[in-house]
Amino acid sequence: MSTRRTELTRAAARLFAEKGYHGTSTADLADALGVQKGSLYSHIESKADLLWEVASEGSAAFHAALDSVPDEGPVVERIRLALRAHLRVVAEQLDVATVFTREWRYLEGERRERFLDERRRYEERFRALFREGREHGELRTDLDDATATLLALSAANWAYTWLRAGVDTDALADRFTALLLDGMRGYASR
Amino acid sequence: MSTRRTELTRAAARLFAEKGYHGTSTADLADALGVQKGSLYSHIESKADLLWEVASEGSAAFHAALDSVPDEGPVVERIRLALRAHLRVVAEQLDVATVFTREWRYLEGERRERFLDERRRYEERFRALFREGREHGELRTDLDDATATLLALSAANWAYTWLRAGVDTDALADRFTALLLDGMRGYASR
């Protein structure tokens, strides 16, 4: 993809994250490139293309990050790595992560469905970790893994609102993991 | 406040939650009332007024819910009640909660600042619970209460994306609390 086209996508990610998809006009996008708004259409067919592209980039980045987590080994460790992977993507590609998490819903038609498939698949990959942990006895056998997944994904999905570049996301993910595993009470109950 | 004016606010909450603030036109709002868009201006001075009103309603609802949590007693119990209170507001006033959590950022000027003050104060009230729990020894003394607060607030703030009316939010909040307190491993570590 040509340089100019890439610049446009980057500007779109930044502006969509900052002002929202509907809050960003083609004039805003053109200004970011120092160009007239009509000139954008040498590169795209519509503004919606840019949203689709950035959202897809987010899907790809999060799935790729999860791919780096091994299929084998202690589940507890893999959960830690999955959280690390997710938070790293959020911090390093904050704009893309924001569009992936918040602005995707302005996708329309078949693209919206395709995006939702990817998003559901991503959450399913998380859920599988917690289920496996319960089934293999690494996590408590009476664990409500649906709730546990929800809690972990909430932390992951909310991160774009407060995470900023430069934070040590590995340490952060490890703190989340420690809390999720052992709780705040710190000793066994019931 | 007159009936008609209240209807308008309710329609605004619903549409802003469904299509976003910038994705909702004054024509959409007028349609919801079965009226011409010019007629809206018998009730409001601008579309931004409606956003401010719904966002403020959210602030009031969440703060009021927290007010029902006692100042005394076991912190662990109060955390449970605080989560219950929050999730109840989300489920019972999903539109308002959505605007409070996602659409507020399109507020402008002094209103934006005032909203942010309320939002920060709300989070601070949560944070105080976890800090107190650590200081009083109800939670482990080496607890990272900033991270613990972040985890709890993530669960609370993300809820609007998946919670639907009719769910037993008390039971849900209790499951979250149990997980936060004792973790998924279910026995003491270190």
Place this chain on the structure above:
DNA sequence: TCGGGACGCTAACGATCGTTCGGAAGGCGG
């Protein structure tokens, strides 16, 4: 040296945006 593709310009399109205005119903208290 020529041809073509990449890129941007100016100008304009119809549609829709949020908002304003003057006037007209209808109900209700005096």
Place this chain on the structure above:
DNA sequence: CCGCCTTCCGAACGATCGTTAGCGTCCCGA
């Protein structure tokens, strides 16, 4: 019955929306 208040209408405002069109300009490979 009068006069006010609330509510809405119909029409229009200027601004901005996303998009299209035709036409230059530049560079690069043939």
